[in-house]
Amino acid sequence: MFRTVLVPLDGSPSAEYALPWALAAAGPNAGIHLVHVHVAPVPMMVEGVVVADPNLDQSIREQEGDYMAHLAERVRVANPNLSVTARTIDSDSPLAEAIGQSAEEAEADLVVMTTHGRGPFARFWLGSVSDEFLRHSPVPTLVLRPRDDKAPANLAAKPTLRHLIIPLDGSELAERVVAPAVGLATRFGADVTLVLVLGSVSDSSVVPRIKRSDPADATTPAERAELYLDRLARAIAEQGGMARTKLIREGSPSDVVLGIAGNDPASGIALATHGRSGITRLLMGSVADDVVRHAPGPVLVFHPE
Numbered sequence: 358m359f360r361t362v363l364v365p366l367d368g369s370p371s372a373e374y375a376l377p378w379a380l381a382a383a384g385p386n387a388g389i390h391l392v393h394v395h396v397a398p399v400p401m402m403v404e405g406v407v408v409a410d411p412n413l414d415q416s417i418r419e420q421e422g423d424y425m426a427h428l429a430e431r432v433r434v435a436n437p438n439l440s441v442t443a444r445t446i447d448s449d450s451p452l453a454e455a456i457g458q459s460a461e462e463a464e465a466d467l468v469v470m471t472t473h474g475r476g477p478f479a480r481f482w483l484g485s486v487s488d489e490f491l492r493h494s495p496v497p498t499l500v501l502r503p504r505d506d507k508a509p510a511n512l513a514a515k516p517t518l519r520h521l522i523i524p525l526d527g528s529e530l531a532e533r534v535v536a537p538a539v540g541l542a543t544r545f546g547a548d549v550t551l552v553l554v555l556g557s558v559s560d561s562s563v564v565p566r567i568k569r570s571d572p573a574d575a576t577t578p579a580e581r582a583e584l585y586l587d588r589l590a591r592a593i594a595e596q597g598g599m600a601r602t603k604l605i606r607e608g609s610p611s612d613v614v615l616g617i618a619g620n621d622p623a624s625g626i627a628l629a630t631h632g633r634s635g636i637t638r639l640l641m642g643s644v645a646d647d648v649v650r651h652a653p654g655p656v657l658v659f660h661p662e
Contacts, residue, residue, distance in 0.1 A: 371503030
């Protein structure tokens with residue numbers, strides 16, 4: 358259950374595409390925090406002298422304030438049970454860091470954002486900014502590919518998420534994404550599949566944590582991996598959820614996960630950004646990057662400490 362959801366915005370319809378997802382993910386009586394980071398206009402060079410226009414900066418601030426107030430009212434009308442906060446913040450920190458600080462201050466347990474927006478106030482969600490944020494986000498982040506159209510987001514329509522794929526690599530760190538992923542799936546009524554790619558792992562390279570906890574008759578990496586997935590599925594069931602398991606023996610981790618998702622925009626993926634131990638060393642940053650860039654649906658990304 359997500360109690361506080363933060364949505365970074367830049368004034369563009371693409372960035373607003375995150376709002377229906379945030380509303381659907383938020384639990385009853387949750388808080389929605391709408392955040393925009395103010396970026397001052399770039400000073401001009403006139404005859405060798407740097408000149409900044411304070412009137413232009415003030416005009417932009419007023420536009421930002423009006424926009425955020427109007428958007429907050431739209432969210433309140435769409436869901437009167439939610440507590441809505443909207444603010445524009447000033448920060449000397451890089452954009453990704455400023456958003457992370459806002460998430461910590463709001464005690465958010467989920468951030469929902471699109472991968473880019475290019476709004477009227479600033480070139481906010483350029484790829485490098487969103488990539489940097491995902492690598493250092495203090496909380497799970499639901500990443501969405503923006504729509505091509507420029508129509509305002511329909512806040513009354515609940516997005517569809519039918520299937521959520523959780524790739525794992527046997528490490529405790531990678532498992533940290535399971536709890537928020539199951540929480541997200543529960544909110545949307547989605548099926549959950551736990552996936553593990555064995556790759557070319559030999560007996561000697563299987564993660565010791567799994568090997569110690571498995572029975573003596575589980576002698577191969579595949580047998581131990583199957584038992585590992587079954588244990589996680591049982592743990593999810595004990596919390597009231599349900600998950601299927603899928604063991605893949607060969608293949609590129611990102612290709613396998615994207616292949617399971619297919620071209621279905623209602624299939625989501627949830628993964629940690631790294632897990633430097635485990636059966637396949639699956640969740641390195643490059644795999645997460647590849648999944649985020651090519652997934653047909655939403656991607657829940659978590660960078661555990």
